[in-house]
Amino acid sequence: DQQVKQNSPSLSVQEGRISILNCDYTNSMFDYFLWYKKYPAEGPTFLISISSIKDKNEDGRFTVFLNKSAKHLSLHIVPSQPGDSAVYFCAANYQKLVFGQGTRLTINP
Amino acid sequence: EAQVTQNPRYLITVTGKKLTVTCSQNMNHEYMSWYRQDPGLGLRQIYYSMNVEVTDKGDVPEGYKVSRKEKRNFPLILESPSPNQTSLYFCASTRSPGSYEQYFGPGTRLTVT
Numbered sequence: 001d002q003q004v005k006q007n008s009p010s011l012s013v014q015e016g017r018i019s020i021l022n023c024d025y026t027n028s029m030f031d032y033f034l035w036y037k038k039y040p041a042e043g044p045t046f047l048i049s050i051s052s053i054k055d056k057n058e059d060g061r062f063t064v065f066l067n068k069s070a071k072h073l074s075l076h077i078v079p080s081q082p083g084d085s086a087v088y089f090c091a092a093n094y095q096k097l098v099f100g101q102g103t104r105l106t107i108n109p
Numbered sequence: 110e111a112q113v114t115q116n117p118r119y120l121i122t123v124t125g126k127k128l129t130v131t132c133s134q135n136m137n138h139e140y141m142s143w144y145r146q147d148p149g150l151g152l153r154q155i156y157y158s159m160n161v162e163v164t165d166k167g168d169v170p171e172g173y174k175v176s177r178k179e180k181r182n183f184p185l186i187l188e189s190p191s192p193n194q195t196s197l198y199f200c201a202s203t204r205s206p207g208s209y210e211q212y213f214g215p216g217t218r219l220t221v222t
Contacts, residue, residue: 043213099152
C-alpha cells in the first residue's frame, strides 16, 4: 500500500526552464511534507519542507506547493540548473516518515 | 563536520553468511533509522531507534536485526542474508522523532549471491 506516490519515474527539462515534480498521497493524517534530493553514490539530503497548515513554502529557486483537498504536493524549481540533475524523493510524516518512489530529474544544457 | 558514516560502502556476499553494516553519527542525535532503497519502491524503513536500548520495527524488518548500545552507533545485522536482501541501504539520524529533517549516510550497496 503506497501511501506516497511519485508517478513520474523521470523528467527531462531544459536548463533555465521550470521543473515541476509531483507527489500524491492518500493518508489525510500526514502533517508535514518534505522533499529530499539524492545524487549518485550519496545519501539523500533535505531540500525543503512544508507544514500541512500552509499551502506554499519558498526557498530561493525552490517552491513547494501543497493542495490538501487534492492530496497533492509539488516542487517547482525555477530556473532549473544542471546541478539540479538528481533523484528527488517526496516524503510525508505522520508518526513516521513515508517516502515516495523518487523521480529522476535531468536538466539538459 | 556533522555527518553520518556507514561501512562498508559496497559489499558482495553469499547466501547465509552473516554480515554487519555499521552506522555512526556525530551529531548526538537520539533517533536513528535504517532504510533500504529498491527500484520503484523508494525508501522503506527497516528498523528505527528512539534512544539507547530502544529499537522497533519499521515497515520491512524481516531478515534484519539492529542494536543500539551507544547513542552514536546503530549497526544493521543480517544473520542469514538472502538474495532478496540485495539492495541499497541508508542509515539516517535526527534530533528527535518530532524533528522531520533526517540526515542520511552515504549508503551501502549490498549484493547477496
